Amino acid sequence: MWRDAVLVCGKDLRIEARTRVLLWQVVPFGVLALILFALALGPSEVALRHGAPGLLWLALLLASVLASSRSAAIEATEGTRATVRLLGLDAGGVFLGKAIALGVQLLVLAGVLELGLLVLFHVDGGRLALTTPICLLAVAALAAVGTLYGALVAGTEVSVTLLPLLVLPALAPVLIAGERGTASVLAGGGPGRWAIVLAVMAVVYLAVGVVLYGPLEDPA
Amino acid sequence: MAPAVTLRSAVALLGRFPALAGVDLDVEEGTVLAVLGPNGAGKTSLLHLLGGLLALRSGTGRVLGCDLATQRRALRPQVGLLGHASTLYPELSAAENLAFGLRAMRRPASDGAVALERVGLIGALATVPSRSLSAGQQRRVGLAWLAARRPALWLLDEPSAGLDEDGRELCDALVEEAVRGGATVVLSSHDPDRVARIADLVVDLAGGVVAQVRVGERARRVA
Numbered sequence: 497m498w499r500d501a502v503l504v505c506g507k508d509l510r511i512e513a514r515t516r517v518l519l520w521q522v523v524p525f526g527v528l529a530l531i532l533f534a535l536a537l538g539p540s541e542v543a544l545r546h547g548a549p550g551l552l553w554l555a556l557l558l559a560s561v562l563a564s565s566r567s568a569a570i571e572a573t574e575g576t577r578a579t580v581r582l583l584g585l586d587a588g589g590v591f592l593g594k595a596i597a598l599g600v601q602l603l604v605l606a607g608v609l610e611l612g613l614l615v616l617f618h619v620d621g622g623r624l625a626l627t628t629p630i631c632l633l634a635v636a637a638l639a640a641v642g643t644l645y646g647a648l649v650a651g652t653e654v655s656v657t658l659l660p661l662l663v664l665p666a667l668a669p670v671l672i673a674g675e676r677g678t679a680s681v682l683a684g685g686g687p688g689r690w691a692i693v694l695a696v697m698a699v700v701y702l703a704v705g706v707v708l709y710g711p712l713e714d715p716a
Numbered sequence: 717m718a719p720a721v722t723l724r725s726a727v728a729l730l731g732r733f734p735a736l737a738g739v740d741l742d743v744e745e746g747t748v749l750a751v752l753g754p755n756g757a758g759k760t761s762l763l764h765l766l767g768g769l770l771a772l773r774s775g776t777g778r779v780l781g782c783d784l785a786t787q788r789r790a791l792r793p794q795v796g797l798l799g800h801a802s803t804l805y806p807e808l809s810a811a812e813n814l815a816f817g818l819r820a821m822r823r824p825a826s827d828g829a830v831a832l833e834r835v836g837l838i839g840a841l842a843t844v845p846s847r848s849l850s851a852g853q854q855r856r857v858g859l860a861w862l863a864a865r866r867p868a869l870w871l872l873d874e875p876s877a878g879l880d881e882d883g884r885e886l887c888d889a890l891v892e893e894a895v896r897g898g899a900t901v902v903l904s905s906h907d908p909d910r911v912a913r914i915a916d917l918v919v920d921l922a923g924g925v926v927a928q929v930r931v932g933e934r935a936r937r938v939a
Contacts, residue, residue, distance in 0.1 A: 500820065507805070507816050514807040514845065575801035578769055583820040584793030714789075 497589040497706075504585070504593025508570060509600065517566045518601045526559035526609050534616040541618045548617035549678035553634070553671050555609055560602055560638045560667075561660045567598045568646025568655065577650070577713070587710030591643060595705060599639035606631050623682050630677040630687050633694035637670045640701035647712045669697060720745040720869060720900035721766060725775035726784075728765045735761035737924035738775065743902065743917065748895055748934055750915035751904040757921040759904035760800065763871040766902060767795045780868055780900075793821065796867035798858040798875050806847035810837055810857040813846060814864055821865065831864035832857070835886060851878040856886075863890055870894055872903035876910065888914050 512518055533551040537543050571577050580590060610627075613619050645662045649655040677690030721743035728736040736758050743749045751759045764770035766779050768788035777784035782791035797803070804813045814828030832842045835856040846854060855878045862870055870891070876884045891901050891914055905911040912918055915932030 503816070503819055507808070510812070511805060511807045570805065573801055575799060575803040576805060578767075578797055578799060578801075579803040579817070581769060582767065582792045582795055582797060583817060584789070585820055 497586045497592065500585045500589025501592035501596065504590050505597045505600075506593075508567065508594055508597035511570055512566075512597070512601060518563065518604065522559050522562045522566070522601070523605055523608050525562055526555050526605055527612055529555040529558055530609055530612045530616060544617040545619055545682075548613050548619050549682060550671075550675045551617070552609055552613050552678065553674040556602070556606055556634075556674075557638070557664070557667055557671050559605055559609075560642055561663055563598060563601050563605065564642025564646045564663060565656060565659050567594055567601075567643060568650045568659070570594075572650045572655065581714060587713060588706035590713070591647070591705045591709035592702070594646075595636075595639045595643040595702065598643055599635050602635045602638055603631070606635060619682055623684070627678050627681045627687075629691055630674060630681065630694060633691060633698050634670050634674040634677075636698035637694060637701050638667060640698065640705045641666050641670075644701070644705045644708065644712070647709055670694065673697065718745050719743065719778070720747075721749075721777075721779050721902070723765075723775065723777045726765065726772055726777050727774040728761055728770045729773050730761060730770075734773075734924055735770075736765060739921075739924070739926055741919065741926060743900060745900050746895055746898050747916040748891060748901045748903070748914055748932070750911035750918045750932060751902065751921055752906070752908055752911065752918060753904075753921035753927075758924040759921055760873055761924075762921065763797065763799075763873050763902060763904060766869065767797050767871050768792045769797070794868045795871060796862040796865050796869070797871045797873070798855070798862060799871075799873045800877075802846075802854050802858075803861070804846040804854060804857060807845055809843045810846050810849065810860070811842045813857065814861055817861060818864060823865070827864045828860070831860040834863055835860040836882075852880060852883055855879050856883060859887060859890055862894075866894070866897070866899070868899055870899055870901040870903075872901065874904055874906065876905065876907065884910070 534544060537547050571580055610624055613624060614621055641663060645659060649658045652658060673690045673693045677687040681687055719742055721741060723739050723741040726736055726739040727734055751762060753759050761770055765772060768791040772784040779791055780794050810832055811828060815825040818825050818828055837856055846857060875887050879887060895901055913933050916934045918930050918932045919926055920928040
């Protein structure tokens with residue numbers, strides 16, 4: 497399974513390096529969302545600092561839908577889906593490979609958005625760096641859910657509109673836990689139980705993905 | 717010779733539509749079966765059923781010793797498909813596409829370069845993103861993939877579509893080589909004269925059932 501995961505992850509990252517969808521579409525969308533959120537809150541530094549954690553995770557969540565859609569689109573055509581199925585790759589490995597590749601891209605996105613938080617929302621840089629564990633756990637959950645639902649809608653004619661409808665409700669717990677954990681760290685505390693909540697969500701989503709990806713890709 | 721394909725009253729659905737409505741078919745190992753028929757006759761569905769890509773809804777079927785009802789996953793790695801749709805990742809080059817597939821099958825990636833050279837894709841043609849290749853060149857990459865992979869069952873869906881005359885001759889030569897090496901080939905076509913020359917058995921499909929079976933010229937030559 498892990499061998500197939502490494503192979504698929506390498507392939508997806510290579511394709512991303514060629515197309516640069518993350519660089520030219522996903523990251524600009526996330527940054528734009530963050531800018532608009534900042535404009536909506538107005539010039540008050542207190543209001544900006546107060547709203548920063550929630551808006552960071554909202555921007556990341558929305559941009560992650562684009563990244564998930566792109567990840568699913570790599571195998572959306574009948575031909576490439578047949579290719580993967582005829583290679584005899586382990587379905588769990590394919591899921592993990594795609595989830596890891598998506599996770600790497602979402603980490604890059606999260607890093608850029610955190611820089612945006614420093615510039616636009618006047619948060620403390622030192623405290624923001626301490627949110628890294630929260631970020632890693634939440635990104636693992638985002639990548640798992642995005643990959644799983646991406647496989648569910650891949651090949652359908654309405655995948656572009658259906659994916660956000662399915663993914664966003666499923667990711668609401670990640671949004672809440674990420675926001676609470678980040679707010680706690682930025683306020684001078686620790687991530688506390690929110691890190692545990694995110695870790696549990698990441699493990700559950702990844703495990704569910706490993707089990708369900710095969711039947712989703714290959715319905716009876 | 718052992719049977720490579722045995723279907724009895726095989727039914728397969730596309731949505732709710734019975735693309736195959738009770739197919740009976742026997743294909744021996746190391747032979748070429750040509751499937752003819754008008755659009756919508758069920759040719760592509762038959763190939764997908766034989767490749768384990770389409771579920772068998774009723775009837776029975778065994779391909780390369782695998783039960784189509786329960787062992788489709790075990791069957792697939794033994795099957796190579798050249799379909800209508802490009803099986804390539806368009807952002808990757810022909811060489812990268814083949815290397816990915818060969819690594820996935822735990823085969824040396826260097827086999828890909830040899831196969832690409834065999835189908836005439838050398839130099840820049842092997843290294844530019846495959847979306848830059850013409851339809852015919854992408855078809856050649858598909859043939860190279862089959863040649864490098866050497867599956868036990870070749871499924872070719874209108875393999876000459878998009879190929880020039882050289883490409884068609886190359887395709888016929890690869891089919892003959894594969895069969896001589898013990899592989900079984902099932903191909904669909906709209907060109908009855910051409911496939912009759914290279915096939916051992918020719919089947920006419922109509923409305924998802926076998927309408928006629930006749931012996932091809934290859935069987936007569938080999939005999």
